[in-house]
Amino acid sequence: MTTTVAIPARRAFILPDPEDTWESVASRQLPDMPLEEAVNLLKSWNIFLVFRPGGGAFTPSDVMFVAPPPAA
Amino acid sequence: MAYDLLIRNARICDGSGGPSFRGDVAIRGSRIAAVGEIEADAAETIDANGLVLAPGFIDPHTHYDAQLVWDGLAQPALEHGVTTIVPGNCSLSLAPLRPEHRDLLGATFRKIEEMPENAFNAGIDWSWQTFGEYVETIRGGLGINVAPLVGHSLIRLWVMGEDARERSATDTEVAAMQDALRECLDAGAIGMSGSWVDIDHENRPVPARRAAWEELDALCAVLGERKAILQMVPEFWDPDLLCARIDLMADLSRAHGISTTFSPLFDSNAAPELVGIALDRIRLQTAHGARVVPQMQTRPIDLSFDLGAPMSTFATLPSWWAMTLLPKDEKLARLRDPAEREKLKSEMDSFMMPMSLDLDFAKAFIKRPGPASQALAGRFIGDIARERGCHIAEAIIDIALADDLETSFGLDALGHSNMAKIAGFLAEPLIGIGAGDGGAHVTNFSTYGDTGFLFSEYVRGQHAMSVEKAVQKLTHDIADLWGITDRGLIKPGYAADMVLFDPDSIDRGPEIAVDDLPAPGFRYIRRAKGVSQVFVNGRRVYDRDDGYTDARAGAIVPQAA
Incomplete structure (x- = not known):
């Protein structure tokens, strides 16, 4: 993505590639973690994608968080 | 002289x-x-x-695209002092569009913008394909100025056909979309609209949501060539998602030298900290050279619903949502089926609040009674259910059935209803006034009179801003953001x-039902x-x-x- 100014995100996120799956994102973003565990963690951070109306698939324009929510 | x-x-x-x-x-x-x-x-x-x-006044967030074909005055916008409207928001315009996609786009537009099918079909003759042809169709009858956006979903459909609903674009297709956008801008489009939220009549993401970042970035490069604006719909109910979207719009703004705006930004009891968090993020991005302007409506969120047509009120109640999509005879059968009624009752006991709205069906009231429910006008469903000893879902269903589904139920103050808090937000220079949705949701809420309400509630009622400042926010500030130079x-x-x-x-007058659609039916409006x-x-x-x-x-x- 285009980034012209480096401002830390409130919560780290990516935009998935068109061919991405939960597994491909998990292996890329959480490479040191067993894949199944990484997928589950990734899904837990993105419940809104998992349970979205209409089926749960994500699109390349979706924000996918790769970090837990900020502390309250 | x-x-x-x-x-x-x-x-x-x-x-x-x-x-x-x-x-x-x-x-x-x-x-x-x-x-x-x-x-x-x-x-x-x-x-x-x-x-x-x-x-x-300038209304920057409307969906008059269809109404303008049969009503060049965009009634009742003008009588509220609105002289310029921006249709084509949320990735949806009515052009450019090929004949083979009219049914698809029509169904999508009607679903998202909640317009009765008979009125839409009676009023739209589809005499255009290109954006320029649409502009010429409406131009002759205009009593109001129109600054139309072209929808990203339409540009995708124009270039990719039905594949636009399925996949990301190739480099060749992205280049073709850039050319198509240039043609629309040449023909009078003031900018492009997109959406990260909307779903079509089949519950699928609108075509714009299938776009990879590179596609949106390439289209914004074209907007940058013309200093045109980008309008987006973000996940406005979640602070983390909204801040991510603000960051993305800020990146596009800086990279291409464009203004961006998003709608809506609203306050709710479910996420009372959201506006403050978003505003802090916007301040940060603005300080780093981006222009990201949220649009906030002046009025509280009041909705109406009936069981005769699909409506977003039931977005997080899947059985209710599916029921409203059925043809009338199937819907009546389902509403009378004991097993289905149990399912509907159960779902109404526990559901996720849609879009941070404070939705409690016990607080629904009989807003526009049908023939059998005249005596119930104005009464709350919770009270009626208690009297009848039934579940609130049964009360809604039985009243609707007795009225042959003609009953209109009201739900007031679902969000954005802390007026003192809203007053502070509206006075904030970084927050624009908009998100009114004129021309859409015609049987679900009246989108008119936000301008008068700004003066009655926030200028006279709360003394939160001067008349001069209110006028500035409805005129110069919007013109400046949208690049309307004269x-x-x-x-x-x-x-x-x-x-x-x-x-x-x-001020705005009370919400009233009028029957001025091009086919039998009604819509809610407010007189000025x-x-x-x-x-x-x-x-x-x-x-x-x-x-x-x-x-x-x-x-x-x-x-x-």
Whole structure:
């Protein structure tokens, strides 16, 4: 993505590639973690994608968080 | 005569936010010719009697795309002082569109913008394909100015066909979309709209949501060539998602030198900290050179629903949602089926609040009773259910069935209803006024009169802003954001779009049902209070005493090259 100014995100996120799956994102973003565990963690951070109306698939324009929510 | 029209003895709020002043405004043709103390004669002179004369209000978030085909006045926008509207928001315009995609787009537009199918089909003749042809279709009958956005979903459909609903674009297709966008901008589009949220009539993401970042970035490069604006719909109910979207829009703004705006931004009890968090993020991005302007509506969120048509009220109640999509005979059968009723009851006991709304069906009331429920008008479903000893879902269903599904239920103050809090947000310079949704959701809520409500609630009621500041927020600030260079101020050389109103009484009237759709049915509107006269490009188009005139001086803004 285009980034012209480096401002830390409130919560780290990516935009998935068109061919991405939960597994491909998990292996890329959480490479040191067993894949199944990484997928589950990734899904837990993105419940809104998992349970979205209409089926749960994500699109390349979706924000996918790769970090837990900020502390309250 | 030196001038065509002279308005004397007005309290001029010129849109700049500066102090108002007593004076005269002279118009020659479609332009403001002079402002001040004017001695010359004019073909017509009006005594304003000290009423406020302001630039015509601009409504930056509407969906009048369909209505403009049969109603060039965009009623009742004009009588509320709105002289320029921006249709085509949320990735959805009605052009460019090939004949083979009309059914698909029509169903999507009707679902998202909640317009009755019979009215849409009766009013739309699909005499256009290109954006320019659509503009020419509406141009001749315009009494109001129109600054149309082209929808990203339409550009995708135009280039990719039905694949636009399925996949990302190839490099060749992205280049073709850039060319298509240039053609739309040449034909009068003021910018492009997109969405990260909307789903179509089949619960699938709208085509714009299938776009990879590189596609949106490439299209924004075209917007940058023309200094045109990008409008987006983000996940406005979640602080983390909203901040991520603000960051993305900020990146696009800086990379391409464009303004971006998103809608809506609203406050709710479910996420009371959200607006503050978003505002902090916008401040940060603004300080780093981005222009990301949220649009906030002035009114609380009040909704109506019935069981006769699909509606977003049931977005997070899947059985209710599926039921509303059925043909009427199947719907009636399902509502009478004991097993289905149990499922609907159970779902209403526990559901996720849609979009942070404070939705409690016990607080629904009979807003527009059908033939069998006249005696229940105004009563709450919770009270009726208690009296009948039934579940609230059964009360809703039984009342609707008795009325052959004609009952309209109301739900008030679902969010954005802490008026003192909203007053502070609206006074914030970084927050724009908009997100009104005029022309859409016609049987679900009245989207009209937000301008009058700004004055009655926040200027007169809460003293949260001055008349001058309110006028500035409805005129110059919006024109500046949208790159409308000759409107939004009362100033020589500017277009003579003006509204004459009484600052002590301007308001929105009560919500009423009218049957002015091009097919049997109704829509909710609000009439204006306190608006005396409205001028568009120098022509009087509305007069409080005489109603609408025959003037059709509306223009496409900006004018097509």
